[in-house]
Amino acid sequence: MSDLWEKVRAFEAAREARRAGTYPYFRSFELNDGPEAVLDGRRVLMLGSNNYLGLTTHPKVRAAATEAIGTLGTSMTGSRFVNGTMALHEELEERLAEFYGYEAALVFTTGYQVNLAVCAALLGEGDVALIDRSVHASIYDGIRLALAGGARFVRYRRNSVTSLQRQLDRLQESEAALLIADGVYSAEGEVCDLPALLPPLEARGVRVLVDDAHGLGMLGPGGRGTAHHFGVESRVDLIGGTFSKSLASTGGFLVGRADVLDFVRHHAPSFIFAASGAPSTVAAALAALEVMQEEPWRIERLQENGRYVVEGLRSLGFDLGETSTAIVPVFIRDDARTLHVWQELLEEHGVYTNPFVSPGVQPGRALIRTSYMATHTRDHLDRALDAWTRVGRRHGLI
Template identity: 40%
Template sequence: MTLDLFDKFDSILNDFNSLPDGGANPFTVSMEKVLSPTTAIINGQETILAGTNNYMGMTFNEECMTAAKNAVTELGTGTTGSRVLNGTYNTHKQLEDTLKDFYGCAHAIVFSTGYQANLGVIATVAGSKDYVVIDADSHASIYDGCAMGNATVVRFKHNDPENLDKRLARIRRTDPEAGILVVLEGVYSMLGDQAPLKELTKISKDHKAYVLVDEAHSIGVFGETGRGVAQAQGVEDEVDFIVGTFSKSVGTIGGYCVSNHPKFEALRLVCRPYMFTASLPPSVVASATKALELIANSNLRSKLLDNSMKLNKGLADAGFDMGTTGESPIAAIKVPAQDLAIAFWGEMIKEGVYVNLALPPATPNGLNLMRCSLSAAHSFAQIDFMLEKFILVGKRLGLI
């Protein structure tokens, strides 16, 4: 019998099909109507959104929406081409200029998604004679960028400067002239922990390595002007490439990389995820440009972190086993078993709170997580409501 190409997915399908009948499915939930950055109608019920990564609440910002509407009217719905063909409009160049101003960098390149930004830069910059050294808890896009490229990949223990030093020293002993790219994240998405960038970048530079920092979950959130953890820890001058996304704090879709490397523009000629993907539509470009301008002068960062501290403290005080501390907009409850985590998610949605269900292999160390990502647009009253429902369901399921 010929092997079915889908047989290898049977165990995953079996797990999916074993989910409880009735109610919303955590992996196929549909928002029937989005009312605001923090509320939506799900299963006919108004629901607080506690898992959208909409950190600055920009999805309903009036200035961003007006910019997007005007762009559709003036330039249409899409470019129908890649950046190296017909897909570069003046507005794409303006967005890249806005990024250069935002970061104070000489170069900026915009991708159609944040995933493609990591995929393209990592796979292109590090060649067959080079090394990519990554944190063990790196995002899937970083791992996939490594898989797409030809460099030798080396992992180090999560947020462990000493282990990074050992890995780099071993590479240098073996191959003193090798090119090395160390890839870090400002904030790690599942548990919301910050990287010790000051220590990690120093070690990297001591071994003559280049440093790339993915600020996807930290742009807008940290730093005096919202540039991320590298700005907050004062190490921007030691970072060679900063990658980010527009799909979180910026409130739309797309990705980018900024750099001061004098040969950076070569990426436009050799980076396949940039060259062979249709460019961002004018409406997205316009709203992203406006959002970046607003974020640079925003006073929302302190409100966002106040919200995070309030939720994390409330959950910890209630007795939940927390994977987070409130140092980022992410709050994650550790749940001892997968079926219990799925049940937890289902009960929370019934109670009017949408939370991300995060399961292995997407999570570090095999954790089952109920993961919140807060917004500056959440009110304290909404966070009190979340806490009330978390405690209610936690007691109902015997977790607290």
């Protein structure tokens, strides 16, 4: 008989990286209070976080979370469907719908579950999902559920209208389709070219979901994200996202037409059979949404910081791909070299970043992802540029 644990014994990659001292994952922080963090007793410059607006330590956000625990306790201990909904969830849904200018919103326990929910609830026999290769893992998992339900999926080249059109031309008359795209690609910082992609989709009657996990707080008027940035929100059916980045909490959301969301909440196992967001996380997201609107300088500063680093690194000669946001990847392209550069940035320069190597990225696309916050000072950014200059020269990247 085969032993299920055989695959565990054969899994060498992590063991090898640990032996080589280049294992970058599951690092445990003693403190992560914004633009800097404490790791192994040492203060490091944090360029590996999604706390884009720096709100995780904002007094109003902290106070809202604490107060919610005081009044409502630590958990609803049940799903939204039965005993887990509270007025705070509904208040956040109203605020999100209003903020985006959509009819309704649904609040989920994580952003991951949003994509599972949409795919499982809306895609079945005779339906097609259109995605590009680099959509988030939660969309891929959602696609698996859709496949199990009888749907199929096709891939087009990211931001390529020609490639999308080719796939649209191959759809059967009888098939209904949904395009699911990241608004801002989480590793590369590239923005989904909605104005170019929407016309062929509209001509074919394809519905559109933008997963704007990284667009919220980063782009668009008031931080409303990618669709609003391009002024095409009335042509995007659904916007999904997370509270785990700009909104300084955990949880996810979906905005769209009220009847569509009502259908989703009655047909999505990831919504119906998972406990609801805890009072403190929902209250924190609600407060962060308010602070984002009250303190627009945060969005401006985040964008400014992104531009400053992009200009600095590009003028040094680094390969940054297509980013136009505060997510700034440095393409290194070779897995082993990427891990060495990551380690050197951390050990020698006290700069914490995120390495992306295969199979997380396609071969030849290994990169170090850096991301910036509204609360990074010019001094932090110059430290980052200085560290990159040294590391880049040493490794022949510039």
